[in-house]
Amino acid sequence: MLGIAAAVLFFIAFLINAADVATNEVFASVNVMLLGLGLLALHVAGIGTGWSRRR
Incomplete structure (x- = not known):
């Protein structure tokens, strides 16, 4: 989701x-x-992805 927001900000x-x-x-x-x-860096770091496997 953060990657999409970053793409929208880049377009703007x-x-x-x-x-x-x-x-x-x-x-x-x-x-x-x-x-x-900043949003792209958070996306690459794995924050806000929504998918996490914790064992």
Whole structure:
């Protein structure tokens, strides 16, 4: 699930950058991309996958 959220954030960052949309400092394309990278790192680390086998 976090991987899908990261992909959506990357797409939003791409649209902001490609369309040259003027946003405030919080929603700049670099900040959105960094949020996506954080979610992708959590996904790769195994957090939020939903599948776990504990024995």
